[in-house]
Amino acid sequence: MNNALNLKLAKLKEILLSLESVLVAYSGGVDSSFLAKVAFDTLGEKSLAVTAASETYPERELDEAIITVKTIGINHLVIHSDELTDPNFRRNPQDRCYYCKSELFSKLTALRSEKGFGFVIDGANMDDLQDYRPGSKAKEEQGVRSPLQEAGMTKEDIRILSKEFGLPTWNKPSLACLSSRLPYGEEITVEKLNIIDHAETVLREFGFKELRVRYHQEIARVELPRQDFVKLTETVIDEIVSRLKGLGFTYVTLDLQGLRSGSMNEVLK
Known part of the structure; x- marks a missing residue:
């Protein structure tokens, strides 16, 4: 691992420690699996991974996510998100992701409060800032943090570190609903x-x-x-x-x- 990557990883751990306890929005993809791993290694039982299953999320991905999270060791919950009940989402406008993320993060923030965790965190990385991401507005409204972005980590950084950590997701293709x-x-x-x-x-x-x-x-x-x-x-x-x-x-x-x-x-x- 090069020095720049070491510094980013140290920064990520520092951010997680400052949050004290976290609920990880976990899809089983490259980014959220890496985040769940570092969160668990850093915070232990003060971290929880939560996967939202829905009709927009392939069942095979849920099965793989459950297998991966067991290798990480972090506690895991599967809930159901109901974005298809929202007519705004079903209309499929250009800001469709806003309505989906609003549904997801509202459920996760309610669960965070119920379980007594400090923050909801997601796996957004630096590369995501280059794409059209209307869901980011929902994240800001709900107070969700993105520690990978805050630590300056790119997708390539995450893949390299995931491989070093032995995560099976290190070379997994990018997911999209x-x-x-x-x-x-x-x-x-x-x-x-x-x-x-x-x-x-x-x-x-x-x-x-x-x-x-x-x-x-x-x-x-x-x-x-x-x-x-x-x-x-x-x-x-x-x-x-x-x-x-x-x-x-x-x-x-x-x-x-x-x-x-x-x-x-x-x-x-």
Whole structure:
């Protein structure tokens, strides 16, 4: 570990110690797993990881999160978030994430108060400041802290340290909720989320680890890293097309720009 990374890690621990007790918003992704690990190592029983399960969060991710949190050792709770009951969220406006995070953080702050913890913390890092993140407003309103950002940690820093700590998430692809696969303005429904989830499961069965299936009504727009295009043999393509059409899509397309986080935000630029 280089000196700069050592300093960031020391700063992170210093921040956590100053908070005294924390409830970690834990999704099982790279960032929140790392944060849960350092929080537990620093604060022990004064830390609690909480995962919010919902229709926008794939069940396989919840299963993996539960396995990972057991290796960390931190106490863990699973609650249910109800963002789909909010018509503002279902409308899928450009600030959709604000309504989702408002629902999540209101539940977590209530739980924090009930359990007697000092702060709710999340896994936002420095790289997140470069993207469109309307959920940040909800975080500020609820007084949620982002220690990784406060310590100046980037996603790359977190992956390096996660690997050194032996976390299985160190090379895990970045996560995004299933609602991010829908264009803004396309109503979010459980049926659509299930179709997207099943479509992405099909791609994973063919060995693709990093992927998105973007939902454009009758069109499935598949995003894969460009280096994975070579895996799309004629047989694989035919099977994927057949199975995605079986889910209700009329057309199955490959996005030649490749996989990129937040591609639905490109319409905002």
